[in-house]
Amino acid sequence: MVACACxxxxxxxxxxxxxxxxxxxxxxxxxxxxxxxxxxxxxxMIAGKVYRTVSDKCWDTAKRLEDLxxxxxxxxxxxxxxxxxxxxxxxxxxxxxxxxxxRPDRCDGGRGRRQARRPRRRAAAGRRPAIRELEYVVxxxxxxxxEVGSNINGVPIGAPQFDPFxxxxxxxxxxxxxxxxxxxxxxxxxxxAPLQQVIAYPGDVGLxxxxxxxxxxxxxxPKLRIAFSHGGGTLGLLLPRLQQGWGVFxxxxxxxxxxxxxxxxxxxxDTLVFDAPALRYLTETFGSDQLLAGTDYPFxxxxxxxxxxxxxxxxxADTIARLVHRNAERFLGLKANA
Numbered sequence: 355m356v357a358c359a360c361x362x363x364x365x366x367x368x369x370x371x372x373x374x375x376x377x378x379x380x381x382x383x384x385x386x387x388x389x390x391x392x393x394x395x396x397x398x399m400i401a402g403k404v405y406r407t408v409s410d411k412c413w414d415t416a417k418r419l420e421d422l423x424x425x426x427x428x429x430x431x432x433x434x435x436x437x438x439x440x441x442x443x444x445x446x447x448x449x450x451x452x453x454x455x456x457r458p459d460r461c462d463g464g465r466g467r468r469q470a471r472r473p474r475r476r477a478a479a480g481r482r483p484a485i486r487e488l489e490y491v492v493x494x495x496x497x498x499x500x501e502v503g504s505n506i507n508g509v510p511i512g513a514p515q516f517d518p519f520x521x522x523x524x525x526x527x528x529x530x531x532x533x534x535x536x537x538x539x540x541x542x543x544x545x546x547a548p549l550q551q552v553i554a555y556p557g558d559v560g561l562x563x564x565x566x567x568x569x570x571x572x573x574x575x576p577k578l579r580i581a582f583s584h585g586g587g588t589l590g591l592l593l594p595r596l597q598q599g600w601g602v603f604x605x606x607x608x609x610x611x612x613x614x615x616x617x618x619x620x621x622x623x624d625t626l627v628f629d630a631p632a633l634r635y636l637t638e639t640f641g642s643d644q645l646l647a648g649t650d651y652p653f654x655x656x657x658x659x660x661x662x663x664x665x666x667x668x669x670x671a672d673t674i675a676r677l678v679h680r681n682a683e684r685f686l687g688l689k690a691n692a
Contacts, residue, residue, distance in 0.1 A: 365648030499529030512565025560588030624648025
């Protein structure tokens with residue numbers, strides 16, 4: 355795998371045109387499927403209800419490529435998201451993602467100017483917190499890492515029972531991308547369903563990142579590369595409070611073996627916060643080496659001008675290059691062009 359010369363989007367989604375059929379005798383009621391929708395859209399169906407309606411940009415590589423010049427960075431990184439917290443025939447779905455055609459680079463420095471097309475290998479991430487699937491995704495399919503949910507059936511990812519999985523990720527050199535799923539606090543929201551994505555997702559991601567810090571995961575696994583979607587969610591504003599509490603409460607000092615701020619600066623975060631001042635704050639809080647460009651493409655609620663947003667934050671050229679592609683190259687373990 356080679357490094358990207360323009361930009362890398364670590365938070366882009368792929369949903370297959372059709373989910374695989376259940377292999378067992380009787381499919382669970384929440385087994386996902388796809389149904390036709392209006393125009394070029396299809397609906398993800400869960401338990402007979404529409405979970406989300408998506409466009410063909412979720413599976414049509416040619417249409418995804420058409421959008422790249424206008425967005426800025428070429429989307430070299432991607433997250434295979436089934437849109438549901440159920441176990442699929444993961445190998446068949448991941449193989450479908452891996453089989454997407456090679457993409458050409460079509461931008462210069464992430465700014466959308468067309469260049470000669472060069473063949474590129476698409477970096478994608480598999481999903482399923484099981485070591486055997488992790489090994490298959492990394493060793494057989496050649497993906498640089500995996501995606502996990504912000505919680506696993508309600509259990510935070512920093513819980514001790516998941517340590518063997520993260521130990522395997524560290525040993526394999528696999529990057530881990532944490533995406534919000536089935537967020538806590540939905541009963542506290544007042545308003546329509548999209549508030550789940552707008553408010554609840556960042557809250558759950560913040561709790562997930564906090565659980566990684568309070569469980570000392572990075573102290574135990576110092577070589578682990580783990581990134582959090584939506585700018586780490588609420589962690590950025592919770593971190594000063596966590597740091598202060600660590601200095602006040604003896605119980606926290608006993609259980610958290612390294613300062614929360616120091617641990618937080620070992621994690622990675624995408625730039626998907628829709629605000630230039632927020633990006634400056636995250637860079638100051640977590641460090642300019644820890645932020646990665648992310649868009650949530652191709653969903654409607656995505657960052658449409660990621661590079662312009664980064665540039666609007668007033669960073670110098672070196673910091674912009676780090677956020678647009680260099681940090682992602684390090685996170686994904688990409689090798690520089692020979």
